[in-house]
Structures are given as structure tokens and as C-alpha cells.
Amino acid sequence: MICPHCSENLLRRERSDRTCSKCTRRFALEPKESPFALHDLRLQKLADRLSAGRGLYVTVTQLRYAAARRRLPSLNEGYWTIVGTWVALVLIPTYILSIIGGAALSMSKWWLIPLLGLLVVIVGLVVIYACRPLIRSRAHVRMQVGDEAFRDDVLNPWTAVYGGLPKGVVYESWVMLPEISAPRMVLLCADPSVRACLSANRVPEEHGMVLVADIDRVPPRLPVLILHDASIPGFAFARNARTMLGDRVHAVGLRPRSVMDDESAILLREPVSSHSAMQFLHDPLFPNEVEWLDDGWWSPIAAIPPARLLAAVSSAAERIEDDADPDRRFARQLGFLTWPTA
Numbered sequence: 386m387i388c389p390h391c392s393e394n395l396l397r398r399e400r401s402d403r404t405c406s407k408c409t410r411r412f413a414l415e416p417k418e419s420p421f422a423l424h425d426l427r428l429q430k431l432a433d434r435l436s437a438g439r440g441l442y443v444t445v446t447q448l449r450y451a452a453a454r455r456r457l458p459s460l461n462e463g464y465w466t467i468v469g470t471w472v473a474l475v476l477i478p479t480y481i482l483s484i485i486g487g488a489a490l491s492m493s494k495w496w497l498i499p500l501l502g503l504l505v506v507i508v509g510l511v512v513i514y515a516c517r518p519l520i521r522s523r524a525h526v527r528m529q530v531g532d533e534a535f536r537d538d539v540l541n542p543w544t545a546v547y548g549g550l551p552k553g554v555v556y557e558s559w560v561m562l563p564e565i566s567a568p569r570m571v572l573l574c575a576d577p578s579v580r581a582c583l584s585a586n587r588v589p590e591e592h593g594m595v596l597v598a599d600i601d602r603v604p605p606r607l608p609v610l611i612l613h614d615a616s617i618p619g620f621a622f623a624r625n626a627r628t629m630l631g632d633r634v635h636a637v638g639l640r641p642r643s644v645m646d647d648e649s650a651i652l653l654r655e656p657v658s659s660h661s662a663m664q665f666l667h668d669p670l671f672p673n674e675v676e677w678l679d680d681g682w683w684s685p686i687a688a689i690p691p692a693r694l695l696a697a698v699s700s701a702a703e704r705i706e707d708d709a710d711p712d713r714r715f716a717r718q719l720g721f722l723t724w725p726t727a
Contacts, residue, residue: 386416389425403542413546420530420538421452428452428543432551437692442585443554446578449528449535450651450688457651458526526654557581562589562596569593570705571603572698573626574612578687579694586695592702600626608633608705610698615639616683617657637701641674644684651688656681 386395391408399406403415416424431451435443530538540550550556560581572594574580580596583589589596594610597603603626611626611634613619619639627634644650657679670678686694 386424387426388412389429411546413543414539419542420535421456423452423539425543425546428539429551432554435690435692436553437690439692440553441691441695442560442582443691444557444560444578444581444585444687445536445540445550445554446532446557446687447582447691448551448554449530449532450685451690452535452539453528453530453651454649457653458529524654525656526652528651528653555581555585560585563587565589565593565595567593568595568604568607570702571595571597571607571609572612573597573600573603573609574686575599575622576612576614576685576687579612582691582694583698586691588695588698588702592699592706594702600629603630606633608635610701610705611636612686612698613639614683614686615641615644615678616685617678619683619686620678635701635705637697639684639686639689640670641677641682641684642671645674645677645682650684652682652684654681655683 386400387393388395388400388405388408388410389412390405390410393405393407395405395407397417400412400415403413404411412425414424414428416422416427428448432443432448435441435447435451544550557577562580562584570592572580572583572589574596575598577598580598583594584596588594595604595607603609609626609630611623613622613636615638623634623636644652689697
């Protein structure tokens with residue numbers, strides 16, 4: 386590990402008690418102990434990358450997802466977890482009990498009982514192998530570190546050493562949603578991290594945008610942008626909004642095709658036992674997107690980096706403003722707004 390203070394490369398024995406043996410200064414995170422193998426330099430680099438060189442504010446949830454990228458368990462790991470649990474709880478105890486039972490019996494061929502137990506184990510393993518598609522279909526891919534653990538094991542030690550969160554990082558509860566006196570549009574999103582990110586980066590003031598979490602709190606008559614997860618519940622949320630609010634609803638995303646083949650995206654899996662995803666969807670999706678959703682995959686909107694999130698929302702807001710302004714709409718049709726600035 387590189388010391389964040391003196392830049393010396395430290396072996397594990399040279400950084401006991403989270404103290405550099407070269408400069409004797411404390412650091413916050415020990416990669417052998419911290420979630421996602423984080424250390425001080427990596428955490429600050431993650432925060433800097435999310436700020437995109439523009440001083441963007443980053444929520445704690447966005448930082449946690451960024452730390453988890455490429456460190457999520459694979460579907461195979463979920464499969465082997467299920468298999469390992471079944472072997473440990475069923476097959477191994479069966480074999481041990483058969484040995485004990487055979488030894489307890491005073492019979493000339495007592496060894497037949499453990500042999501029968503071994504046969505049961507072998508048959509069980511064959512059944513597991515034959516049922517691997519079914520077992521894989523029940524495997525989960527989940528975030529291994531939740532909000533509370535990330536706060537306790539990463540952010541609190543960081544704050545204790547450096548006196549505050551990494552530069553640009555904010556807790557969602559710190560961000561107050563602005564009061565827009567003359568709103569021109571509404572953004573509907575159930576995720577508090579997304580609303581906090583937009584508010585901290587002053588998107589509502591820029592576009593006269595009211596941020597709301599519930600469909601029932603959407604003001605009348607104003608156009609509505611919807612942000613949601615790439616998930617069955619996310620699309621169900623969008624469908625309900627369209628049903629209640631009508632044609633003034635404009636969906637921004639997130640679409641499965643935007644993340645399903647992206648190696649850097651956060652892809653999670655919760656097997657669904659309900660009916661096809663099609664019954665929840667209003668927007669037309671490609672067949673492979675519906676299949677992806679039906680297989681239990683989903684991706685949280687809060688995992689989208691701030692720069693991408695702000696760009697998508699600002700682009701959608703500008704389209705709404707163009708449509709409401711005849712001069713801007715005419716200029717857009719001419720291609721004026723697409724000209725390069727330099």
C-alpha cells in the first residue's frame with residue numbers, strides 16, 4: 386500500500402495499527418480490512434473521478450457504488466454459494482451420520498451403511514450437476530456492503546483521520562431540496578441519492594425544476610421527467626406515472642440496453658418468480674432487454690456517475706424547454722443548437 390502522506394510503499398508489517406512506519410502518520414483505511422479493499426488514495430481517486438474535474442458533488446451512495454465496480458460477486462459465485470450451502474447442510478451430515486450409524490451397529494457388514502451414505506452423496510452431487518440451470522436461476526448478485534457498513538467501515542474512519550468526508554462527497558441528508566418559485570418542469574425520482582445529487586449540483590435552479598419522490602406530489606400541468614432504475618419495479622413506477630399523469634410524462638431512463646453490456650455498470654440480480662416483465666412495461670423494449678429483466682437482472686439509477694446523470698437530465702430538460710419556446714424549437718430544427726462552440 387502507498388502511504389497517502391509520504392508516498393512510501395508499505396508492506397503489511399510496516400503499517401500496523403493503520404500508522405505509517407516511515408512518517409508515523411495515521412491513515413484511515415487498511416485495504417486488507419476495508420470493504421472493496423479500499424485504501425485512502427483509492428477512495429480519494431474515486432471521489433475525484435466522480436467529480437469529473439468539474440467540482441461536481443457526489444453522494445455517499447454514488448461513491449459506494451463506484452467502489453463496488455468490478456468487485457461484485459459473479460453469478461457463478463452465487464451458484465457455488467447455493468451448492469456449497471446444500472452440500473454443507475445436507476450431504477456432508479448425511480455421510481457423517483451414516484458412518485456413526487454404521488459404527489454403532491454390531492453387525493458383520495456394518496460398513497455397508499457408510500457405503501450407502503457415500504452412494505447418497507454421489508447421487509446428490511449428480512442431481513446438483515443436472516439441476517445447475519435451475520440452481521443458477523435462483524442465484525443472487527447483491528451489493529455485499531450496505532449503506533450502514535460503508536459508513537461505519539469506510540467513512541467514519543476517514544472522517545476520524547481527515548476531519549471530514551473526501552472532497553466533494555456529501556451525505557444525502559445534508560442536501561436540502563431548493564424552493565423553486567416559478568417552476569417550469571418536474572423531475573420525479575424515488576431514489577433520494579439521485580435527488581440529492583441533482584440538488585447539490587444546482588440542476589433544479591438551472592432548469593426551474595421541482596424534485597419530487599412520489600407521483601401524488603407532482604404539481605399539476607407541468608411537464609414531468611422520470612428517472613428510475615433499470616428494473617421491473619422501475620418500469621412499473623414509470624407506467625403508473627403515465628397512467629396517473631398522462632402525456633406530460635417524459636421518461637429519461639434508465640434503459641437496460643444502456644447498462645446490460647457495460648462492463649463498468651453495476652448489475653445486480655434478484656430472481657423474480659412473478660409473470661413476464663412485459664406486463665409492467667409501457668415503453669417499448671428490445672426482446673433481449675425484456676429477457677434480461679425477466680431473468681432478474683437490474684441496475685440502480687443511483688450507480689450512474691454524476692456527470693452522466695447530470696448530462697442526461699439536462700439534455701431532457703433542454704428538450705422540454707425547446708418544445709415550450711417556439712424560437713428555440715425553430716432554431717433546433719435548423720440545427721443551430723447543435724453547432725460546435727469552437
